[in-house]
Amino acid sequence: MTTFERDPLYQKAKVYMARALDEDRDDPHFGLLCALSLEALTRAALAHVHPALLADPKVDEGKSLLHAFGFPTERPISIPMKAVVARCQIVVDGFDKSDADWTTTIIDHRNTELHSGDLGFANFPTALWLRRFYRICSLLLASIGENLEAFLGPTEASRARIMIDEVEAAIVATARAAVGRARAAFEALPEGERENRARREPAFVLFQHDEASTWAECPACSSQTRLIGTVHGEPDRRLDGDTLIVRRTAVPSVLVCHVCDLSLSGYQVLDAAGLGGQFTTEDHWDAGEYYAELVADGRYVEDYAEYMNE
Amino acid sequence: MGLASSLLGELGDRGWLVAPHPIDVPLEAFARRLGEPIPSRPGRGVVDELRVVQREHASPGTASFVHGAGEFPWHTDAANWPRPPAYLVMRLAASSTGGRPTLLLPLHRIGLTVEDGSMLRRSVYRAVGLRHPFLTTLLSDADGRPTFRYDPDCLVPAAPAFQEAQEALERRMSGGDVATHRWQPGQVLVLDNRVTAHARSGVVDATDAGRVLERVYVRASAE
Numbered sequence: 001m002t003t004f005e006r007d008p009l010y011q012k013a014k015v016y017m018a019r020a021l022d023e024d025r026d027d028p029h030f031g032l033l034c035a036l037s038l039e040a041l042t043r044a045a046l047a048h049v050h051p052a053l054l055a056d057p058k059v060d061e062g063k064s065l066l067h068a069f070g071f072p073t074e075r076p077i078s079i080p081m082k083a084v085v086a087r088c089q090i091v092v093d094g095f096d097k098s099d100a101d102w103t104t105t106i107i108d109h110r111n112t113e114l115h116s117g118d119l120g121f122a123n124f125p126t127a128l129w130l131r132r133f134y135r136i137c138s139l140l141l142a143s144i145g146e147n148l149e150a151f152l153g154p155t156e157a158s159r160a161r162i163m164i165d166e167v168e169a170a171i172v173a174t175a176r177a178a179v180g181r182a183r184a185a186f187e188a189l190p191e192g193e194r195e196n197r198a199r200r201e202p203a204f205v206l207f208q209h210d211e212a213s214t215w216a217e218c219p220a221c222s223s224q225t226r227l228i229g230t231v232h233g234e235p236d237r238r239l240d241g242d243t244l245i246v247r248r249t250a251v252p253s254v255l256v257c258h259v260c261d262l263s264l265s266g267y268q269v270l271d272a273a274g275l276g277g278q279f280t281t282e283d284h285w286d287a288g289e290y291y292a293e294l295v296a297d298g299r300y301v302e303d304y305a306e307y308m309n310e
Numbered sequence: 311m312g313l314a315s316s317l318l319g320e321l322g323d324r325g326w327l328v329a330p331h332p333i334d335v336p337l338e339a340f341a342r343r344l345g346e347p348i349p350s351r352p353g354r355g356v357v358d359e360l361r362v363v364q365r366e367h368a369s370p371g372t373a374s375f376v377h378g379a380g381e382f383p384w385h386t387d388a389a390n391w392p393r394p395p396a397y398l399v400m401r402l403a404a405s406s407t408g409g410r411p412t413l414l415l416p417l418h419r420i421g422l423t424v425e426d427g428s429m430l431r432r433s434v435y436r437a438v439g440l441r442h443p444f445l446t447t448l449l450s451d452a453d454g455r456p457t458f459r460y461d462p463d464c465l466v467p468a469a470p471a472f473q474e475a476q477e478a479l480e481r482r483m484s485g486g487d488v489a490t491h492r493w494q495p496g497q498v499l500v501l502d503n504r505v506t507a508h509a510r511s512g513v514v515d516a517t518d519a520g521r522v523l524e525r526v527y528v529r530a531s532a533e
Contacts, residue, residue: 014434018469018470019469022471150428154428
């Protein structure tokens with residue numbers, strides 16, 4: 001038996017999941033154990049195709065590949081998770097880029113927990129990720145000939161199916177209907193009107209301090225428009241000379257297309273329309289101006305104290 | 311020459327059978343009719359001699375070290391091997407002076423429900439007592455057939471939630487039909503180790519201590 005085989009990886013995924021289910025759902029250890037389980041499950045999905053898909057071909061002149069083909073070698077090295085996730089997009093039916101992004105997100109939180117003093121799952125409530133986690137698990141399980149019942153046990157599997165199936169069906173219907181209406185209305189416009197609208201600039205919106213925006217492709221008219229998200233967790237701030245670099249990670253919350261007027265609200269609806277996941281923005285500020293704004297917003301004292309402690 | 315299809319059928323259905331075999335013919339010859347004999351430990355021959363051993367004389371890591379000369383609890387052999395032997399072929403050794411019975415319990419006939427089977431297939435156990443522990447389940451479907459592993463001495467639940475599977479199996483086992491095999495010279499006992507648990511009965515009479523069995527592990531021809 002090699003290190004990269006499907007069965008031991010799948011068994012390990014089940015063990016981590018069983019231990020996760022022993023935890024309260026709002027306990028950070030629940031998320032960490034789910035993340036460990038997910039990593040083992042993604043690797044099992046690749047191993048199910050062939051163990052060689054997990055072997056790192058670069059280290060030590062590819063000796064890990066020899067291990068994957070059954071030749072005894074010392075300390076075989078497996079590919080990093082980034083490569084695992086990329087390969088799952090190819091070999092796992094239904095595992096698309098948004099699933100890959102989500103898997104990476106969960107693994108990033110695991111890395112934060114394991115590789116730093118920060119609490120990787122403390123500000124990451126299950127409302128944000130558990131349904132998607134179970135959906136990704138169901139895809140991976142199907143690819144290796146297993147199912148949620150075999151993985152989670154009947155009780156948790158039934159909860160997971162409620163989260164995946166019922167919510168998903170209604171939300172997908174809502175999202176599709178909205179996109180369909182907006183697309184039909186836009187395509188019914190005279191060509192000249194469509195061109196005029198395409199030249200519009202997105203309306204300037206004053207964001208709350210917990211909002212951020214990024215460019216996204218409208219699912220109805222394919223125009224590049226602004227996607228607004230809600231920032232979770234504290235921004236990452238770094239001073240570079242007189243410039244303050246502020247990085248914020250946000251979960252999509254609203255899209256109003258300035259070209260076709262499609263309006264989608266709520267993460268699950270956006271996710272169903274292919275606009276889910278998370279995004280990160282990086283803004284450069286004059287440090288003085290930034291903190292002047294915070295004074296006006298009433299948050300100066302708290303943030304200044306944090307800045308001085310960095 | 312392979313085992314007659316009728317005997318194979320009986321073995322597959324009941325989980326064990328008794329067949330005649332001349333005392334002066336090596337046990338290995340019978341074992342080869344089932345598949346490939348394999349040693350129970352590296353560097354040894356394929357025929358093991360099993361004696362009743364007091365705990366103080368037993369080697370660490372053996373069943374005798376745990377249970378001494380008394381009853382051996384239900385188990386399948388080599389449950390902590392990555393690939394346990396498919397068959398056990400055993401007979402009374404020529405040097406044996408006693409014949410403590412062996413108890414047999416076909417696990418595929420103890421009335422497991424569909425839910426029991428799902429739980430046994432889902433619950434993960436850690437195989438210990440070897441240089442390279444690994445994770446496995448008490449029931450799997452290797453080569454399209456149900457295959458059991460059962461030995462609480464070397465299979466431990468990998469998470470507390472999985473303990474329930476062993477308890478469910480043991481509840482069914484307690485109500486199963488136990489067969490008692492009384493050893494006779496000139497016969498071999500063949501167990502399908504994938505579905506049949508066995509146990510050594512308690513002391514029956516004073517000659518028990520002199521029981522010596524020959525045993526061969528066999529890997530199935532199709533594996």
